[in-house]
Amino acid sequence: MKTTIDQVKHYVGQEVTIGSWLSNKRSSGKIAFLQLRDGTGFIQGVVVKAEVSEDTFQLAKNMTQETSLYVTGIVAEDSRSPFGYELQVSSIEVIHEAVDFPITPKEHGTEFLMDNRHLWLRSKKQHAIMKIRNEIIRATYTFFNENGYIKIDPPILTGSAAEGTTELFHTQYFDEEAYLSQSGQLYMEAAAMAFGKVFSFGPTFRAEKSKTRRHLIEFWMIEPEMAFMNHEDSLQVQENYVSYIVDAVLTNCSLELQTLERDVEKLAKIKAPFPRISYDDAIELLKEKGFDDIEWGEDFGAPHETAIAESFDKPVFITNYPAEIKAFYMKPDPNRPEVVLCADLIAPEGYGEIIGGSQRIDDVELMKQRYEEHALSGDAYQWYLELRKYGSVPHSGFGLGLERTVAWLSGVEHVRETIPFPRLLNRLYP
Structure with missing residues (x-):
C-alpha cells in the first residue's frame, strides 16, 4: 500500500x-x-x-x-x-542519490541559508512554519466563506497609489506609467459596492528601504471590505477573524507548534473580544513607560507598539489616530474631526501591527476635499470618487499582513522565514 x-x-x-x-x-x-x-x-x-x-x-x-x-x-x-x-x-x-547536500545538520549563517532558501525549505523548522502559514490561509477562506463574503481579486498592476505614497515600484505599461500594487483596498471598495461583503488575498509590494525584522518588499495581505458596516462593526469582524485563525492553528498545527517550541499557553488566551486603547491614551501610556519624547500627532514605531502591547496578553486595538498621519480615505470622527475612525491591531510579544483598518469616507464632497489636500490626480482617482457618487453607503474594511501573523503564531523572530521565497532589501535570489 x-x-x-x-x-x-x-x-x-x-x-x-x-x-x-x-x-x-x-x-x-x-x-x-x-x-x-x-x-x-x-x-x-x-x-x-x-x-x-x-x-x-x-x-x-x-x-x-x-x-x-x-x-x-x-x-x-x-x-x-x-x-x-x-x-x-x-x-x-x-x-x-544526493551528493554533498550543502545544508548539513549544523549551525549555518543567515546569509548562507538565505542563499540556499530553495533547499532550506526542506528543514523541519521551515516545514513547520509553512504548514502554519497554510493553515492560516485555509482558515481565512473558511471564515470568510462561511460568513457570506465573496472573494474578489484586485489587479496587481495599477495606475495609482492606494495610499498616495511614493514608495511604489514603477513600471512602464506600454505607453503609460504603472505601479505594482501596494494594496487592493480601493478596488475592494468598488467590489463591496457590487457584492456587499468581499475579501481579497494576494501579493502587495512596498518599495520601503527597510531592514527590520517586520518588513518585506513583497508580502501577502488579506483585505476584507464591507458595505453597510461602520467602524465598530469592522472591529468585531477583525477580532472574531483573528480568534478564528488562532484557534485553527492551535487545533490543526499542534505538532508544528511543538517543533517550533511555541508557547501555546499564550496563544490559547487569544479569544475575542480584544482590549482597546485610544491613540490619546496610548500617548499617555508611552510617556508613563519612559517615552518622554513622543508627542501627539506622531506615528508609532516598533518600540512604541511593543511597549503598548506589553500591557496586554491579547492583541490590542489602538483606535482614533490623528487624521494627519493616516490615509486620505479614512472617515473623520464626526465628534472630533481631527482624528479618524480607524484602528491598528497590535499583536502581543513584540510582533507589532498585524491589521490596519478604518471606516471609509462615504461623502463625495469630503472625498473631493481630501483629493485636493493630498494632491491626488483627479484623472487617476476618478473611478474611486464615483463610488461615492452613485449610491454611496457607510462602509469599512481592513488589511491583515499574512507574514507578520505567521511570525507571531509561529513564534519566529524574523518575517523572512514566514514566506517561501522572501524579497528583502538587496535580496532577489533565489
Whole structure:
C-alpha cells in the first residue's frame, strides 16, 4: 500500500510504501535510524540488521542526506515520538542519490541559508512554519466563506497609489506609467459596492528601504471590505477573524507548534473580544513607560507598539489616530474631526501591527476635499470618487499582513522565514 507520512495513522500494523527523502540518519551497531520526510511530515524509519537483507542494511547505513527513496515497512505506534508513529523498515529502493547536500545538520549563517532558501525549505523548522502559514490561509477562506463574503481579486498592476505614497515600484505599461500594487483596498471598495461583503488575498509590494525584522518588499495581505458596516462593526469582524485563525492553528498545527517550541499557553488566551486603547491614551501610556519624547500627532514605531502591547496578553486595538498621519480615505470622527475612525491591531510579544483598518469616507464632497489636500490626480482617482457618487453607503474594511501573523503564531523572530521565497532589501535570489 503506497501512502504518505501524514496518513500512516490509518495503517498501524500494516505494510506501506512511502516516497520520501532522507533528512538525517544515525546508526547504533545493528540498528540504523532514518529520519524521513515526504512533504506531508517527518517519520523515523528503523532498520534492524537482523530483520533485513545485508544489502538493505548497508544501504541504510551509507545513504547520504537528501537522497530520495521508496521505503517499505510496517507502521508501528511509538509513544516516544512527537509524531506518534515509526516505520519498521523491510526494504529500500533508492531513486536518486544526493551528493554533498550543502545544508548539513549544523549551525549555518543567515546569509548562507538565505542563499540556499530553495533547499532550506526542506528543514523541519521551515516545514513547520509553512504548514502554519497554510493553515492560516485555509482558515481565512473558511471564515470568510462561511460568513457570506465573496472573494474578489484586485489587479496587481495599477495606475495609482492606494495610499498616495511614493514608495511604489514603477513600471512602464506600454505607453503609460504603472505601479505594482501596494494594496487592493480601493478596488475592494468598488467590489463591496457590487457584492456587499468581499475579501481579497494576494501579493502587495512596498518599495520601503527597510531592514527590520517586520518588513518585506513583497508580502501577502488579506483585505476584507464591507458595505453597510461602520467602524465598530469592522472591529468585531477583525477580532472574531483573528480568534478564528488562532484557534485553527492551535487545533490543526499542534505538532508544528511543538517543533517550533511555541508557547501555546499564550496563544490559547487569544479569544475575542480584544482590549482597546485610544491613540490619546496610548500617548499617555508611552510617556508613563519612559517615552518622554513622543508627542501627539506622531506615528508609532516598533518600540512604541511593543511597549503598548506589553500591557496586554491579547492583541490590542489602538483606535482614533490623528487624521494627519493616516490615509486620505479614512472617515473623520464626526465628534472630533481631527482624528479618524480607524484602528491598528497590535499583536502581543513584540510582533507589532498585524491589521490596519478604518471606516471609509462615504461623502463625495469630503472625498473631493481630501483629493485636493493630498494632491491626488483627479484623472487617476476618478473611478474611486464615483463610488461615492452613485449610491454611496457607510462602509469599512481592513488589511491583515499574512507574514507578520505567521511570525507571531509561529513564534519566529524574523518575517523572512514566514514566506517561501522572501524579497528583502538587496535580496532577489533565489
